[in-house]
Amino acid sequence: MALTGFLIRQVQWPLMEVLKENRTRPYMRKLQAAQHLSREVLASRQREKLQRLLDHAVRHVPAYADYTEVWSEYREAPERFLQKLAPLDKTRFRRNPDAYLSSGIRTDKLIQNRTGGSTGEPTRFYLDRPAVEHYEAARWLGLSWHGIQIGDPCVMLWGSPLELNQQQARQYRWKERWLKNRLLLSAYELDERRLDTQLKLIRRFRPAYLYGYASALYTLAQMMLQRGTTLGIPLKAVVSTAESLHEHQRQAIAAAFAAPVVNEYGARDGGIIAYQCPAGNMHAFSENSYLEVVDPLTHIPVFPGVPGALLVTDLHNKAMPRLRYQLGDVVALSAKT
Numbered sequence: 506m507a508l509t510g511f512l513i514r515q516v517q518w519p520l521m522e523v524l525k526e527n528r529t530r531p532y533m534r535k536l537q538a539a540q541h542l543s544r545e546v547l548a549s550r551q552r553e554k555l556q557r558l559l560d561h562a563v564r565h566v567p568a569y570a571d572y573t574e575v576w577s578e579y580r581e582a583p584e585r586f587l588q589k590l591a592p593l594d595k596t597r598f599r600r601n602p603d604a605y606l607s608s609g610i611r612t613d614k615l616i617q618n619r620t621g622g623s624t625g626e627p628t629r630f631y632l633d634r635p636a637v638e639h640y641e642a643a644r645w646l647g648l649s650w651h652g653i654q655i656g657d658p659c660v661m662l663w664g665s666p667l668e669l670n671q672q673q674a675r676q677y678r679w680k681e682r683w684l685k686n687r688l689l690l691s692a693y694e695l696d697e698r699r700l701d702t703q704l705k706l707i708r709r710f711r712p713a714y715l716y717g718y719a720s721a722l723y724t725l726a727q728m729m730l731q732r733g734t735t736l737g738i739p740l741k742a743v744v745s746t747a748e749s750l751h752e753h754q755r756q757a758i759a760a761a762f763a764a765p766v767v768n769e770y771g772a773r774d775g776g777i778i779a780y781q782c783p784a785g786n787m788h789a790f791s792e793n794s795y796l797e798v799v800d801p802l803t804h805i806p807v808f809p810g811v812p813g814a815l816l817v818t819d820l821h822n823k824a825m826p827r828l829r830y831q832l833g834d835v836v837a838l839s840a841k842t
Contacts (some may be wrong), residue, residue: 509686517684528635530535532642537649539792551791553759554820555583561607562826568604569828582792585629587795587829592804592816595620595628595774600628606827613823620773623749628774636822640776643790647780651742651767655712659685662692662717662725688712692721700728704736710752711738715762719745723754726761740764775817775832786839794819797829798838809840 521527538548562569563576572590579586598605606612615631644653661681683686688710690703701727707715715722722745729735743762745754746769755766770787771777778796779789789796798813799806807813815836816829 508659509676510654510658513684513686514654518655527638529638529641532639533646533649536642536646536790536792547791551795551820552583553816554792555587555795556580558818558820558823558826559583559586559828561823562828564610565607565823566605566826567608568601569826583713584795587797587818590800590829592814592829592831593827595833598630598827598830599626601629602825605827606631607826610824618773630774630827631825633821633824636776636819637795639821640771643777643780643793644771646790647767647769647777647788648714648742648744650780651714651765651784655740656686657713657741658710659687660710660712660715661687661689662695662715662721664688664692664718672724688718692718693729695721695724697728697826700732703735704729707736708738712740714740714742714744714764716746717742719748719750719754722758726754726758729761736762741794742767745770771833772834774827775830776819778817786841789838793821796838798836801835808841809838812837812842 518527518530523529532764539550542550559576560580563573569590572586575589576586579589612631615633616637617629619627619629636748675806678689678786682687688706690706695703722743740762741759742765744767745758750766750768759767765783768781768787770779777790777795778794779787781787795818797816797818798811799816801814804814815832815834817832818828818830819826
């Protein structure tokens with residue numbers, strides 16, 4: 506699969522940048538450069554982006570139109586203005602999602618998405634191209650910390666594509682295989698009876714890394730450890746996403762695959778928020794989002810190191826801004842610089 510990866514990096518992506526004006530790699534380079542900036546400079550850049558987003562929201566988004574006067578008072582302190590807004594939970598957003606669409610925007614030009622709805626009603630929303638490309642830039646930067654390049658072969662333990670018929674599902678898998686160099690294995694079909702077949706597929710594909718739900722990776726790892734079998738392929742990393750990664754899961758996955766386990770933190774409706782570096786720390790992408798951690802009941806910000814409800818403000822999605830969006834996760838922000 507090395508040839509496929511080479512063609513993706515050297516032919517497909519340059520063509521996308523010319524023909525479709527895809528900006529993922531330029532955004533990635535900006536994120537890379539930002540890694541070397543001081544905390545003060547990063548905070549200043551984030552504040553400027555937040556200010557531009559809030560300017561847009563109060564002028565063009567019906568849900569925030571009533572805050573025009575308050576914004577004029579707090580424009581030079583956008584963080585303080587943001588705290589004047591009640592957190593936006595998924596239930597309130599679902600009641601009237603069109604109120605969060607920027608006025609005059611055509612939804613047929615946007616990217617429609619939805620949460621899985623595994624714990625309740627799915628949340629449907631729109632993203633614009635710059636927001637999606639910034640998410641992808643963050644993901645590829647996080648993967649690059651572990652030696653993974655765009656186009657490297659990947660085996661994904663994933664669910665079925667949402668709302669696709671049989672023909673569309675086949676097209677989806679074809680694109681994943683030949684345009685992204687990814688082999689999809691169903692996370693819902695992991696059992697002892699299929700283990701030999703699934704391991705044979707993985708070995709034949711020779712991935713540089715595995716990517717999937719924490720629970721699916723753990724299930725596969727457990728079966729391999731119980732049988733005493735190994736993959737026999739050197740992996741750059743095993744990337745866990747979409748679910749909380751517990752320490753016992755991490756240890757089992759690392760033992761089964763003889764590879765470092767990397768935690769990716771994000772959400773369909775929140776983007777790629779943070780990535781784990783080789784030193785084991787989680788790094789939030791301040792260039793992409795503004796994060797707050799608040800008391801779940803009072804919504805008052807908590808001190809660093811104290812767990813609370815995470816509020817996410819995407820700094821790039823001007824098509825459908827969701828300010829102080831509550832994912833439903835409880836996290837703690839580190840006090841370390």
